[in-house]
Amino acid sequence: SSTSSVEPEVTPTFKYTVNDNNEITITEINDDTITDLVIPDEIDGKKVVEVSLEEGSYGRNVKSIKFGKNVSNIELYNVYFENLEKIEVDENNETYLSKDNGIYSKYKWRRSDQTLYRSLYYGCKGIVIPEKTVEGYEDVEIDRFAFQNSNIESINIPSNVSGIYISDRKHAFLKTKNLKTITVDKNNTTYNDGNGSNVIIRSSGNGNYLIATDNKYTIPTDTNICNKIDAYTFFYCDAETIVIPDNIISIASDNFSFSPNLTTIKIGSGLVSFSCYFQDCPLLKNFVISSTNTNFKFENNMLINNSTIKYYTGSEENITIDSKFSTIGEYAFTNNKYIKNITLSKSTTLRYCCFNGSTLETINLEKVSSWSNLCFKNCKNLKTITVPSTLEFGVAGVFDGATIEKLILSQKHSLSYNGGGCIDGCQIKELEFLNDDNKYKITSNKHVLSTDETKFYFTYGDEKNIVVDDTVTVIYNLSLCNIKVDSVTFPQGLTAIYSLGVQADIKSLDLPNLTTIGSQAFKDINLEEITLHEGLTKIDSFAFYNTKIKSLVIPASVTTLGSTEIIADTPCEYLEIKNKDLVFGEYTLGSSNIVKTFKYHGTMIDFKKSFTTKKIFDKNFPKLETLQLLDSNGEFINYPLSDLTW
Secondary structure, eight states, X not given: OOOBOXXXXXXXXXXXXXXXXXXXXXXXXXXXXXXXXXXXXXXXXXXXXXXXXXXXXXXXTOOEEEEOTTOOEEEOTTSOOTTOOEEEEOTTOSSEEEETTEEEESSOEEOTTOXXXXXXXEEOTTOXXXXXXXXXXXXXXXXXXXXXXXXXXXXXEOTTEEEEOOSSTTOTTTTOTTOOEEEEOTTOSSEEOTTTSSEEEEEETTEEEEEEEOTTOOOOOOTTTOOEEOTTTTTTOOOSEEEEOTTOOEEOTTOSTTOTTOOXXXXXXXXXXXXXXXXXXTTXXXXXXXXXXXXXXXXXXXXXXXXXXXXXXXXXXXXXXXXXOOEEOTTTTTTOSXXXXXXXXXXXXXXXXXXXXXXXXXXXXXXEEEEOTTTTTTOOOEEEEEEOTTSOTTSTTTTTTOEEEEEEEETTSOOSTTSOGGGTTOEESOEEEEOTTOOEEEOOBTTEEEETTEEEEOBOSOOOEEEOOTTOOEESOSBTTOOBOSEEEOOTTOOEESOOOSBOOOOEEEOTTOOEEOTTTTTTOOOOEEEXXXXXXXXXXXXXXXXXXXXXXXXXXXXXXXXXXXXXXSOOOXXXXXXTTOOOOTTSSOTTOOOOEEEESSXXXXXXXXXXXXXXXXXHOTTOOEEEEEOTTSOEEEEOGGGOOO
């Protein structure tokens, strides 16, 4: 849907927002006593097109829901309707239909093999998925969120169910805490119930995967029935203890995270690979490993899979990572409130979010061979952190949300617009650089750094009003940390902007000496107006992407345009190009632009050299209404779009 109003509006029953098309999205149920919930066609003359309930919306007493005819998007997975007994859709709804407590796509989708199928979007207690013999339901796929947070107690998967969405946190059966009975039709060629085990198994040439289970978290113990656990099967589970039987050889990613009651996991003899991690499992302290399993150990409060530390449950402040370990796994020390110092003994790989939210203060990064994004996310106690030249500085968000007392970088680390990725979103109180001979070089002198006779301006703290030094001629990045600022003052001598790297409301700009506007220079800035002067020679890709500019005049001196989306996702309705020799590709301006008037300083002959095919022209101007070209007398005329031919 389009951009919604910032402040929600309220009725006695609902909280809702209104988008730019004057359409309503219901976001919350205000009345927690309501039993029969009716989503109306309209509220105050505005169509209700979406129901996307925020997590925590009241729904405990709702027994029935009926959706109006205008609703085209339903998202109920954030709310648990524990007493819901009936769910239906207005028969005139063009997007959905309802049958036996299930909501389905009204029109069938077509697979690549031309098979038609109907999607099941949501179901509640008492749902009956129609059999193959029911016309219109010959092939059904259970879509993402279909039963997420649902109150279903039993489910039968008939033979015509050919797909169940399980790929990510949109898993169809996530948080079905009342589900007691699962059966699968014996004629279903994709799924089975493990010979009556109250589970759903997907069999393929690679193995027999457990994809959903009952509220007792049953795992079949027969290797001929099940030998692998698929992703998200135990995501958000309520169990206190999970027993992995000997027949399970692998567990895919994102199992066990967000399991608030989980205290113990017992691992059988057959488990070899273990891709999952334990984000937000506050009570998990104990792993019991089969004595015959040679791939896993639990020692020194660490779950170890071969040479990888998978999870740490201890309370030590100072930890030395033994040389037998080469990897610290995803979320291994997440939210640990005891650790202060990590000493690595050999070259080590740091995986995604491995220290996320911990109380870590120091770590010897010279022993880190590689790191992944968000390694130190939300680490608020980091002291002196030295990033050696061997580590890639551009990895996104390594320190996102962290606070660093002192950051020491190698002079090799680039401060260009694409070099500050690893410290995006963090707070740095002191920043230094090292020369190649490892002697300290203080870099902050009124926030100006000189390197190779090029001056960079940057800030790394919580500065809100940036005044760029008058001596600065090139801006590669206003902030290494992508901070939010209130204002920016630019020097008039500025010749190049490669990236601002801040979140700012810069309403208007007039920089007469600017020669270069780099890739993403003003991307996501709330810039409403910019004056471009003769002397500007280059405007690169994404230069004005997602800004607020309403018109743009590109001077004749511009000889180079980037190839991609220069004004995409802007409200720009007027574009003027003064250099008739510029050549456009299919994606130069961006197909999401809304330019309505294009003034081109050239004749029709010139125009067809700039836009060599109709396809290129149409891609760049999907909303164009007026085209102005020069006639043979050098006067501008409105050229009929219907007369354009190539």
